[in-house]
Amino acid sequence: MEFVLPKDLVKKIPDGSTIALTGFGGMGQCDAVIKAIRDSFLESGHPRNLTIFHAAGQSDRTNGLEYIALEGLVSRIFGGHWGLLPKTRSLIEENLVEAYCLPQGQLTHLFRTMANGLPGHFSPIGIGTFVDPRIEGGKFNEKAKQSGYSPVEVLSILGEEYLFYKGISFDYVLIRGTKIDEKGNLSAEEEPLKLEILSAAQAAKARGGKVIVQAKYLVQYGTIHPKDVVIPGYLIDYAVIVENPEIDHRQVPSSVYHPKYSGDIRVPVDELRKLPLDIRKIIGRRAVMELSKGSIVNLGIGIPGDVIGSVSAEEGLLDDMILTIESGVVGGVPVGKNEFGITVNADAILDHASQFDHYHGCGIDITFMGAAEIDQDGNVNVSKFGGRMVGCGGFIDVTQPAKKVVFCTTFTNGGLEVNAVDGKLKIVREGKNKKFVKNVEQITFSGRYASQHQKPVFYVTERAVFKLSSDGLTLIEIAPGIDLEKNILSQMEFEPIISPDLKVMDENIFREAVV
Structure with missing residues (x-):
């Protein structure tokens, strides 16, 4: 495991890489790393033609995936939702990237399936919707429809009909945590959500990929309680200690850190805002x-x-x-x-x-x-x-x-x-x-x-x-x-x-x- 600066890390990412991002809305993204990818592309043109894989939406309209929503930098996207990603949505709507939209839960389970070394995930979820290959097959824009690639197939198991969601190999996975020790063990106590970071890291490793972590604090080995370790150090290849957490490692869009969002305190319900009629x-x-x-x-x-x-x-x-x-x-x-x-x-x-x-x-x-x-x-x-x-x-x-x-x-x-x-x-x-x-x-x-x-x-x-x-x-x-x-x-x-x-x-x- 190697501690690196974001600007040095992105030099290790070749053109055409497939990168999985973890996060939910405006929370949990590795903004320092993602911004470094953007800056490198704008300065040198590299890395470029990236394939991005994510389950939940990855922005609150300004951060996360929006930083790299640039023509040429991203060429293909697999994701569940882009409602709060106007720049990314424009790339999709203007056919500047191939876009495949699949159910968010199926994407989270694909991480686990790939971590198990399996070729994909099957489920009845999506039958009869636009994800069903007999309708649209999750191909979300014309560029995807013309690509010849199909991320979903129909299969029958024991007489029952299922959709088969195909696995994807990741070159890199970006995950985020709170504290990382000298041997790479990661905690996430200040994060508001647990997300799918462990299975994403395991999925990368199962297919030869590398795991990049953005953490808030570097601490001495042995000072993180074993039950608080969410990713063991042997799964992590590179770690970035964020320099500006108030900008690049906010707990939620409205706060750098508040214990009520991570479950560390409870507030009186009477203090919550009453809605107008x-x-x-x-x-x-x-x-x-x-x-x-x-x-x-x-x-x-x-x-x-x-x-x-x-x-x-x-x-x-x-x-x-x-x-x-x-x-x-x-x-x-x-x-x-x-x-x-x-x-x-x-x-x-x-x-x-x-x-x-x-x-x-x-x-x-x-x-x-x-x-x-x-x-x-x-x-x-x-x-x-x-x-x-x-x-x-x-x-x-x-x-x-x-x-x-x-x-x-x-x-x-x-x-x-x-x-x-x-x-x-x-x-x-x-x-x-x-x-x-x-x-x-x-x-x-x-x-x-x-x-x-x-x-x-x-x-x-x-x-x-x-x-x-x-x-x-x-x-x-x-x-x-x-x-x-x-x-x-x-x-x-x-x-x-x-x-x-x-x-x-x-x-x-x-x-x-x-x-």
Whole structure:
């Protein structure tokens, strides 16, 4: 194991290398190393034509993968989500790189599969979605479609159908920790998440690759407790001690380090911000009515991650459920927005892949997810819409095996304004864009697959609630103060089934204080 400066390290990375990055949102990236790769490319043109592999999104809009989102520096990307990576997304949308979008959980499990020396990973997750090779095969842009490469195949095992996700050899893996000792043993106590750093390091070693670590502190050998060692020194080839942690090794985007994000202290729930009664809170209030006491819950990015936890805390429901986030967090109140993936007052922080083990195998009791488009068959699109190539993240991994799915979305978007007064909803200004369309642009959730497996699926908006039936989308509730024809049917590209038992949504949803 060798201690190196970032500028010297990047000289060891040849053109055409395949590099795996670990991180989640704006957290856990090796920014000092990634910036050194960028600087070297801008100064010398090398390294170039890199293949990048990552599971979760790798930026908060400014850091991580965004530093190297340069034409010529990166030529191919395998990843799960680019919603907070505008520069990377532009490379994908403009066909300046080959882009392959695969479910985040499958990518975390690929690390473990490759660490075991296996050729790939098989799973039913993704069947019937754009990842299925009979639809798009995860090829996310035209350059990928024209490449001739297929990252996913269909196979049959014991009469059951699965998708086979192919392994990839890494030349380098970048991982991050807190303390590293003189022999390379690494801890991660100040990190907010455990991520997939151990399996990523093992995956690199299994195929002859090298492991690069960025750490905050160099400490004496033997001073890290053995149970705190997350990566043993024999797996590490190069280590960088970051010089400017306040810039290049922030715990979360909003803080260099705060113990509440790593679970070292708990804060009073009363100190957490109460949400205003806006459209997002209205949706969240109706959505949590689908909870059953004792449910194991997953929250997705967007409205669910931003409001469900806070609404549940306000209304005293947190103790009635077991909250989880795909990043590995169990319990607590989600921080949300560009720090999606962490909570304060967490009960447990598992590694990334282990959380998906539970999601895939047991299936959580209920998941709350966002939606960009919904169609007549109950299909949902969150990955590619309006010219934006965002990706699926862990959406497919969570929604396909979940026992119950609740999609949370505004009815329209693009300037939508509403008011909630005296228990009634008023549309002040309608959104320009319809979200209930005849056919979604890309299938990220298959309504047909869910219907075949008799999964309860709900679509909650500020003015209406739908349920998936064997015949398609069924309208089951309408908000008080809303006109069915004017505010709902005329704002959809198809006519839903209308339940003969159509109900009015609870007026308490639209009041400042619950009566």
